[in-house]
Amino acid sequence: MATDHRAGTTPPEEPPARNAALSLRRGLRVLDHVAERTRTGAVSVSLGELAATLGTAKSTVLRLTAPMVETDLLRRTPDAGFTLGLGALLLGQSYLEGIDLRTAAAPFLRRTAEATGLTCHLVVPDGTDIVYVDKVETRGTVRMGSRVGNRLPMRNTASGKAIVAFGDPDLLGAVLAVPVEATTEQTITDDDRWVREVDGTRARGYGIDDRENEPGIRCVAAPVLDHANQVVGAMSISGLASRFPAAAVREAGDRVVRTALEISVALGSSSARLALTRTAPVGAAR
Structure with missing residues (x-):
C-alpha cells in the first residue's frame, strides 16, 4: 500500500467494487419500485415500504436515495415519502426522443x-x-x-x-x-x-x-x-x-x-x- 508522504498518513482504502455494485443495484431497485408504484397511482412511497422491499434498514434506504434526491431523480414528499423527480422525467423524455x-x-x-x-x-x-x-x-x-x-x-x-x-x-x-x-x-x-x-x-x-x-x-x-x-x-x-x-x-x-x-x-x-x-x-x- 502506498503512503502519502506529503501528509504523513496512509490514505484510506477505496471500498470494494463489489460493495459499490451492490449499492448501485439496490439504488436502482428503489428507483424502479417508486416508478412502478407511481404508474399504479401512488402519490408517494414510504420509507418503510422501500426498506421492506429491499429487506434492509431505513437508514440504508436514506443513504441509497440521497444522491438520487440530489440529482432530482427522486423527490421527498411532505409525508416523508418518495416520488419521482423532474430528473426522472427528463431522463425518460430524452430516451423517448x-x-x-x-x-x-x-x-x-x-x-x-x-x-x-x-x-x-x-x-x-x-x-x-x-x-x-x-x-x-x-x-x-x-x-x-x-x-x-x-x-x-x-x-x-x-x-x-x-x-x-x-x-x-x-x-x-x-x-x-x-x-x-x-x-x-x-x-x-x-x-x-x-x-x-x-x-x-x-x-x-x-x-x-x-x-x-x-x-x-x-x-x-x-x-x-x-x-x-x-x-x-x-x-x-x-x-x-x-x-x-x-x-x-x-x-x-x-x-x-x-x-x-x-x-x-x-x-x-x-x-x-x-x-x-x-x-x-x-x-x-x-
Missing part, C-alpha cells in the same frame, strides 16, 4: 388521428409485453386511460397480436407461457383460440382487440418494421366500441396497415416499400 421509431411515426399518427377521430398509439415490444411510446388524440377524440410509458401484456392487445404474428417465431410460445389475466369478459383465455387469432392477424395483416383489454374499447393494430425488415413495434387506432363499430373494423384495419407500412418505409424497410406499392388506397373497392 432518442427513439427513431417515435420520431418517424409522429406525423403519420397525427394524420391518422385527425382523419379517423380515434386515438392512435405507437408501441414497442419488451419481452412478452408492449410499452406505449407515443399517443395522439384529437380534439374530438374520446379520452382514453392509456399513457406513454404504460406496459400491457401482448396477450390482451391488438398490437401484441400484430407483433407476435409478424415477429420472432419464438415469441408465440413465450407469450403462451405467461399466465393470462382476464381484464374484461371478452379477454381470450383459451390458448387455442388465441393462436387462431394470431393466425387470423397474419392472414389479414392486422390484429383486432374487440374489448379484450378495456371494457367497451375496440382497437386494430399493424406491425412496424425497421431497415432490417424486423418488427420493432406496432401502431394502432382505438376508440369506444359505440363510435368504432365492428362494421368499421375492416376499413380501419386497411388504414392501419397502410399507415404502419408508411412508417416502416420511413425507417428504411424495403419489404414495406414493396408492399406499399401493391396496397390499394384506403377505401378503394376490392
